[in-house]
Amino acid sequence: MKAARIHEYGKPVVLEDVPIPDIQPDEILVEVKACGMCRSDAQLIDGYFRPFADIPTPITIGHEISGVVHKIGSAVPKAAGFEEGDHVGVAPGWGDGICRHCLIGNTHICPNVRWPGFGPYGGFAEFLPVPARYLIKADASLKFEEVAPLTDAGLTPYRGIKKLRDAGALGPDRVLGVFGVGGLGAYGVQYAKLLGGGAKVVAFARNPEKLAIAKDYGADHIIAIKNRSSKDITKELEKATGQPDIDAIIDCTGAEEMFELGFSLLAISGHYANVGLVSDRLDVPLLPRVNREQTFHGSYWGNNLDLMEVMALAAEDKIRHTIKVFEFEQINEYLDLIRAGEIIGRAVMKF
Numbered sequence: 001m002k003a004a005r006i007h008e009y010g011k012p013v014v015l016e017d018v019p020i021p022d023i024q025p026d027e028i029l030v031e032v033k034a035c036g037m038c039r040s041d042a043q044l045i046d047g048y049f050r051p052f053a054d055i056p057t058p059i060t061i062g063h064e065i066s067g068v069v070h071k072i073g074s075a076v077p078k079a080a081g082f083e084e085g086d087h088v089g090v091a092p093g094w095g096d097g098i099c100r101h102c103l104i105g106n107t108h109i110c111p112n113v114r115w116p117g118f119g120p121y122g123g124f125a126e127f128l129p130v131p132a133r134y135l136i137k138a139d140a141s142l143k144f145e146e147v148a149p150l151t152d153a154g155l156t157p158y159r160g161i162k163k164l165r166d167a168g169a170l171g172p173d174r175v176l177g178v179f180g181v182g183g184l185g186a187y188g189v190q191y192a193k194l195l196g197g198g199a200k201v202v203a204f205a206r207n208p209e210k211l212a213i214a215k216d217y218g219a220d221h222i223i224a225i226k227n228r229s230s231k232d233i234t235k236e237l238e239k240a241t242g243q244p245d246i247d248a249i250i251d252c253t254g255a256e257e258m259f260e261l262g263f264s265l266l267a268i269s270g271h272y273a274n275v276g277l278v279s280d281r282l283d284v285p286l287l288p289r290v291n292r293e294q295t296f297h298g299s300y301w302g303n304n305l306d307l308m309e310v311m312a313l314a315a316e317d318k319i320r321h322t323i324k325v326f327e328f329e330q331i332n333e334y335l336d337l338i339r340a341g342e343i344i345g346r347a348v349m350k351f
């Protein structure tokens with residue numbers, strides 16, 4: 001089968017032919033139909049994660065995976081209801097199933113977690129083995145290229161906004177800011193409207209083309225931030241929403257300039273959920289966090305339940321997709337585009 005693998009960090013991935021993997025009794029062999037490309041694929045290749053997890057090569061990249069059930073392991077229970085040919089999305093964080101995080105469903109923060117695309121098997125290959133409990137059935141009406149990014153770009157902001165909602169930060173007479181309208185933020189704006197409980201949704205981004213998507217996807221206001229002072233942005237925010245600050249922020253960038261702007265705009269008792277990883281440090285003044293009683297939420301990817309909810313929204317046609325389809329042979333070319341921030345929405349490889 002075809003596979004795109006890292007043999008050496010910092011070098012282009014190698015597109016090569018490798019054997020189709022075997023499966024364990026509790027696994028299903030998935031025939032990959034589509035795989036989204038994430039900024040973290042480029043970060044993995046470029047060595048961003050090495051100080052935290054120095055994964056041995058070869059690594060098959062790709063973690064936003066959709067496909068069909070090709071072969072079912074002998075120990076997969078009949079009750080799971082899988083049949084060959086079923087359309088599936090691959091839930092990303094494969095926990096050990098026995099720790100306290102797994103037991104409440106958060107398998108993606110299990111200390112023994114495994115990830116497709118960060119080891120021997122990934123989605124930029126024609127097949128991969130997946131433990132049956134980490135496959136979510138996808139409605140057959142959905143295109144494979146739409147299902148694939150729902151497992152990360154369309155999942156990660158969903159969990160972040162759920163955290164804001166569960167913390168009581170959303171509702172009428174509140175302002176919810178969506179920072180960044182890239183692969184994640186294009187979904188984030190839509191979830192902000194769906195879960196915001198009446199909050200005014202304001203999208204912030206540098207790129208006017210991305211802001212136009214936010215407007216199209218239901219943002220009540222859009223604010224361009226490129227080359228503008230925080231004072232200037234505050235003025236525009238107040239004019240648009242009637243208040244100079246933001247009650248809740250979902251930051252889809254994790255970029256230094258966004259933290260600076262976001263924390264300067266965060267209201268008393270405000271909540272800031274970050275899901276992005278553009279920068280590698282957080283450096284903000286401390287006192288306002290304390291005397292304004294603000295809360296920071298780290299929010300990572302999503303669990304199976306989050307993904308099932310997102311899949312349900314998609315099946316009910318409540319999510320719109322901004323997708324650029326490319327071919328397996330173009331993987332290195334698209335990695336360069338993603339490094340340059342030049343992808344609008346999500347780039348998805350389709351076999």
Ligand SMILES: [Zn+2]
Pocket residue numbers: 095096097098099100101102103107110111112
């Ligand atoms: Zn666990």
